[in-house]
Amino acid sequence: MKVIRAKHAGVCYGVERALDMAQAAMMDDETTYTLGPLIHNPKVVEKLSAHGVQVANDVDDIDSGIVVIRSHGVEPSVLDCLNAKGLTVIDATCPHVAKAQRAAAELRDLGGTVLVIGRAEHPEVRGLCGHAGNAAVVVAGVEEIPAELSEPVGIVVQTTESKEKLGAVVEALRSRGIEPVVKNTVCFATRQRQDSAAMLAEEVDAIVVIGGKNSSNTTHLFEICKAHCPRSFFVESVDELDAAWFDGCETVGVTAGASTPEDQIDEVVDYLETL
Ligand code: F3S
CATH class of the missing domain: 3.40.50.11270 (Rossmann fold)
Known part of the structure; x- marks a missing residue:
């Protein structure tokens, strides 16, 4: 394999x-x-x-x-x-999060609503809300955009979110006749990891995503992989892998979230190479 x-x-x-x-x-x-x-x-x-x-x-x-x-x-x-x-x-x-915090404060100063796209309970999102002040409304996706919004509407994004989600929120607002002020604060490292995970997931028979189950960026990587490759598996470490998952596979991809050190990736690669 x-x-x-x-x-x-x-x-x-x-x-x-x-x-x-x-x-x-x-x-x-x-x-x-x-x-x-x-x-x-x-x-x-x-x-x-x-x-x-x-x-x-x-x-x-x-x-x-x-x-x-x-x-x-x-x-x-x-x-x-x-x-x-x-x-x-x-x-x-x-520094990328600090930039998003500054963007949240700038949007707050516009005097309308600041939509913070991300997971409400995530510490980065709590920090962004603190910088956006009373104007902040957290939305995990299009379905959570409030019916009533005071304009102007600003958008800032948790750095580890996907650009697709940002695009969907912007489109949903435009369909309501609202042109938002957008600060695309998805960080470069996140975009690189998401794009290369999507490309790899397209070409392999199965893919393993390594990272903490409480990690937002790893969860997004897994969702992206799943959309391109039905046999996507999310593990925290090599111990969770099951050889049966890879029955009949000729190629297996490996990717990992932004909090996963090299040695944990190596362990998974080494194990898969023994199959
Ligand atoms: Fe910073 Fe992006 Fe990593 S915001 S912590 S470089 S995922």
Whole structure:
């Protein structure tokens, strides 16, 4: 069976940068916290924890030490709170997310509605809403666009969303006679991973998508693969693979979300090559 890796897969620039910043912080004598798990990858979070990096789920849980803000960023109020407590803040917000936050603030200043396309419960989306203020309305897709909208309508997108979803929301608004102000904040790394996953899924008999089940970008990769290849499988690690899934396959593709380190991809590729 031939195993083909997607041209663009795995850890992105923003995650790599956040990991480097957390690793540098843990060399310090003070206790290092991350506000929420640093990345949506349980194995990596376990490794960090073994080196003393603690996960705090709330600002109230931290009274001293160093706090690393993960690549997803935070609401301005959270940053204010950390600073008010006198904590050492290491801001590992991905520059692409920071750009989306600035876009959300600009749209807020237009004075109408800011549609934030993404998953309401995702930390990046909570951060974007914090920057968009009272104008923010989160929509997971076309079906959630409110019937009443105060204009102008601005659109900002969770960086790991798909451009297809953005296009569908824009079209739905235009069909209502609303011309939105669009900030396409889907990041370059996401687009590269989605496009190469789609191309690969088209040409293989089956495809494996590796990443945390709580990772938005990996979930989107899986949806894209599924649309092009019915035998798409979403796993967190090699242990979940089942040889029977690949019965009769001549080619298998492998792709991975932006929080999946190289060694986890290698393990899957090595296993598939033994079949
Ligand atoms: Fe940044 Fe895009 Fe990665 S926003 S964290 S480079 S998926």
